[in-house]
Amino acid sequence: MxxxxxxxxxxxxxxxxxxxxxxxxxxxxxxxxxxxxxxxxxxxxxxxxxxxxxxxxxxxxxxxxxxxxxxxxxxxxxxxxxxxxxxxxxxxxxxxxxxxxxxxxxxxxxxxxxxxxxxxxxxxxxxxxxxxxxxxxxxxxxxxxxxxxxxxxxxxxxxxxxxxxxxxxxxxxxxxxxxxxxxxxxxxxxxxxxxxxxxxxxxxxxxxxxxxxxxxxxxxYWEVEYRDYPDKGEKYYRERLRELLEDAVKIRLVSDVPFGAFLSGGIDSTIVVGVMADYLKEPVRTFSMGFDVASFNELHYAKVASETFQTEHHEFRVKPPNVLELLPILIWHYDEPFADPSSIPTYMVSQLARRYVTMVLSGDGGDEVFAGYHRYLAERLLSLFRPFFFPFHFSPFLSFINSLPESTRINDLSRRLKRFLNRMDLPSAERYISWLLIFDLERISWLYTSEFEKKVKEIYPPDFLKKYFEKSLSLSTLGRCQYTDLKTYLPEDILTKVDRASMANSLECRVPFLDHRVVEFMASVPPHYKLRGFLLKYLLKKTFKDKLPPKIYFRGKHGFGVPIGKWFREELYAFTEKILLEKRTISRGYFKRKGIERLLEEHKRGRFDHSHRLWTLLMLELWHRFYIDQRLSNLTPSISVYSL
The missing domain is CATH 3.60.20.10 (Aminohydrolase, N-terminal nucleophile (Ntn) domain)
Structure with a gap:
């Protein structure tokens, strides 16, 4: 690389x-x-x-x-x-x-x-x-x-x-x-x-x-087409997927330097490590990152996978002090505002891996290619049972649900119920796109200054996502959702995150699930083999069941989350409040002070989980202080976050 x-x-x-x-x-x-x-x-x-x-x-x-x-x-x-x-x-x-x-x-x-x-x-x-x-x-x-x-x-x-x-x-x-x-x-x-x-x-x-x-x-020069192809039967799809994915891993093992794999303990990384173990004579070197916050920590699952394949395993836990130290480094390497907080553990697991290897394989792309996101399941539920759920949208029950406080747990039930029930009256394109947004029009309206709002009023960012949803040739909602993610969220967020975090540590990261042959093949697989009933990644899990320990095979989707919600209510609150409400921040002319204060106050009280919105604002302001306020000669990742 x-x-x-x-x-x-x-x-x-x-x-x-x-x-x-x-x-x-x-x-x-x-x-x-x-x-x-x-x-x-x-x-x-x-x-x-x-x-x-x-x-x-x-x-x-x-x-x-x-x-x-x-x-x-x-x-x-x-x-x-x-x-x-x-x-x-x-x-x-x-x-x-x-x-x-x-x-x-x-x-x-x-x-x-x-x-x-x-x-x-x-x-x-x-x-x-x-x-x-x-x-x-x-x-x-x-x-x-x-x-x-x-x-x-x-x-x-x-x-x-x-x-x-x-x-x-x-x-x-x-x-x-x-x-x-x-x-x-x-x-x-x-x-x-x-x-x-x-x-x-x-x-x-x-x-x-x-x-x-x-x-x-x-x-x-290339396009992937999600269309409605003839059904060739589950046996064919399982055999062909196994052939393609095993080869995709195999050809990515060619290297003249030591290599290993990221191992989260999820379905995707476990399968990659399992296939690697088949081809290698020596143990696979594996690397995992976790947190002290229990609902966000997957290290025990990574340990199960490591023990199954007898890997040479290494792990590290991220804590709030690590985050503050990392902020200038992340801002330097991402070049422009970027607000996926999982860049923190991705950077740190890359740093850990680089002590032992120069190249790793990862399971990135698995959710997009094989249908692994909870939002795919939510769309399935709404398409099947919308008539049943619809009365709740206009009932006192919805008002009650919207009044519930939101915890900062990774799979908080009240937060998910609010998102689910408040979206049911939207058309399919708008409904799916709403799952992908950090801010919505309502919160933007009380955040933006009138001057900045005038500058951008002709642009509606969700249209960037909508054009792909509507462009997809698939007649199925799942195919449209996957195509949208493959064209937007995957390259703009996931792959950007992994490239910058790994290359910041001079570590090459290879992604076998994104071998174009695998992507093209999975686009041709009928939706019911990817999402079977309410089982996400059905075809992938069935095809590689022999590589998945029972604790991992039967676990629910977890996601690569970061406990910033807890941190913003506790360890990082004072720092975030200071940065976002300083005169320098407000004077940039983007945001009203009252709008920022409202986000901070609602999050602190537990009324809403605004953690991703606060992180987005914090990274934007710190980016300005780094890339706009500093002279070129002072631009270095060694700057202390407290001097910005």
């Missing part, structure tokens, strides 16, 4: 700028760096690369070129089918100078141009400069596992693995997009192609960009 950066501009490229753009990504590639620079009559090109050595530790340095130096590549990721592609290309006369998967892309481009993307099985973000055609190709993998950003300036273009590289461009101004903050507050992330900064864009998953003579063209 690596970090990449590049710059095209009119006139000469300053080498020091390219070096700074690249070296700020050293956490993504601590094992070496390389540069390519070329001056043309009308513009200059520069490519930079930071390397984390995983495959071919001796001859795989980048930037890498073809035989005559007319094509240059910087690459971040892994091509899992590179051996087959290499053999095919060798037969066609291509000569290889390394054992790396990177070189395969260069020669495949010589054969097929941009169409090479359909041939690759992997996770990747790369940039390829074609000197003969004076053309730049940048591309991102199908599911969005690896990140790629680009900056469009006056007579210049730049790209990088992370936004922080652009801060070193002489022309770059840290101008905030107001609409990005609006999106963030609803979704807890800023969706593609937007970013927090003006002139900076995310390249969406499954897309490539061509730069040629100052003109930019962005194209999609």
């Amino acid at each position: 690596c970090g990449i950066a590049g710059w095209i501009k009119k006139g000469k490229i300053e080498k020091k700028v390219l070096e700074n753009m690249t070296r700020v990504l050293s956490h993504r590639g601590p094992d070496g760096e390389g540069f390519y620079m070329n001056e043309n009559p009308s513009f200059s090109v520069g490519l930079g690369h930071r390397r984390l050595k995983i495959i071919d530790l001796v001859t795989g340095d980048q930037p890498m070129s073809n035989e005559d130096g007319s094509i240059w590549l910087v690459y971040n990721g892994e091509v899992y089918n590179f051996k087959e592609l290499r053999e095919e290309l060798t037969k066609k006369g291509h000569r290889f100078s390394s054992r790396s998967d990177t070189e395969v892309i260069i020669h495949l481009y010589e054969e097929e141009g941009e169409n090479l993307l359909s041939r690759i099985n992997g996770m990747f973000a790369f940039a390829l400069w074609d000197e003969k055609k004076k053309k730049l190709l940048i591309a991102r993998d199908r599911l969005g596992i690896k990140p790629l950003y680009y900056y469009v300036g006056e007579k210049e273009f730049a790209f990088a693995s992370e936004i922080k590289s652009f801060l070193h461009l002489p022309s770059f101004n840290r101008e905030i997009k107001g609409e990005a903050i609006h999106y963030y507050l609803f979704l807890q992330y800023i969706p593609s192609p937007h970013t927090i900064f003006k002139k900076v864009w995310k390249l969406p998953p499954a897309h490539y960009l061509l730069w040629e003579d100052g003109k930019i063209r962005v194209e999609k």
Whole structure:
């Protein structure tokens, strides 16, 4: 895994700028760096690369070129089918100078141009400069596992693995997009192609960009289709899934460095570890993260899985002091406001794993691909029994339910009942989307200042989700929900979280459940094999029942939660109140003081669990203090949170 950066501009490229753009990504590639620079009559090109050595530790340095130096590549990721592609290309006369998967892309481009993307099985973000055609190709993998950003300036273009590289461009101004903050507050992330900064864009998953003579063209090269395919029978689906998923794990075990796996004790990570154990002669190294708060702690389940497969197991417990120490580090690595609190344990389990290994496998993507979220079950219940539940929506019973206090337990019943009953009168698209929102219109209305509300009134962030729900070709609600999650929540939240947290610790994370063959296959599986009655992940659990200890097979869905609700009522309340109500925060012009005070007071009293909303506001303000208020020379993750 690596970090990449590049710059095209009119006139000469300053080498020091390219070096700074690249070296700020050293956490993504601590094992070496390389540069390519070329001056043309009308513009200059520069490519930079930071390397984390995983495959071919001796001859795989980048930037890498073809035989005559007319094509240059910087690459971040892994091509899992590179051996087959290499053999095919060798037969066609291509000569290889390394054992790396990177070189395969260069020669495949010589054969097929941009169409090479359909041939690759992997996770990747790369940039390829074609000197003969004076053309730049940048591309991102199908599911969005690896990140790629680009900056469009006056007579210049730049790209990088992370936004922080652009801060070193002489022309770059840290101008905030107001609409990005609006999106963030609803979704807890800023969706593609937007970013927090003006002139900076995310390249969406499954897309490539061509730069040629100052003109930019962005194209999609892959799509997954959830449609209503003919039913081939459960036996066929179980056998085919087993074949695909075992191979997906197997090809991700190719490595020249030590590796292991994240193990939460849930269905997904347990299956991954179980399949790994079949292929490895030595014990799998496994890593888990837990909490002292019982309802959020899964370490006992991880221990059950570890004992079943006799792994070399390591674990750690997260406590509130760890969180405050981590905040500047998380803000630095995520580059823009990002409010998924599970970034905390993800960072810490990555830090733990990096002490022992350089690469891990994880079970990320399992909920989206195999139908594991509780909201899928809620939609099933409402679709089947809505006529029965509907009278409760207009009865005193609903008023009573809405008056109940909310605990901070991960599966609090009153909170779930409120969400369930208050959504039943919505159309299916709006109802499903409402499960995914952090703030709703009502709370936004008493939070925003009138000035900020005017700036963003033309934008309705839930429409970002709705367009995918309505675009899905599936006739089933489950298929539409899965497609929406696969296109939004998975790449924008889950994969962003895992990439930044793991790469912050120079750790590569591979995700076998997101092998595109597995994703495409599961999209073709009829809904009743994914959600059978009220059993989530039916096909996955039945197929790999032999890999699941009974305590894990029969346990309910837990989720990767963080006890921020408890922390915001106890250990972190004073800190959060101070930051959110300070004059500096209010003077930014986004929020009314009374709105923030109401959130704090309702949460503290236990009236509502506003923990995710408070976390979203806290991370936004701390991001401003870090990336906007600080000088570039002071931007470092070693800043104390108390000095922000």
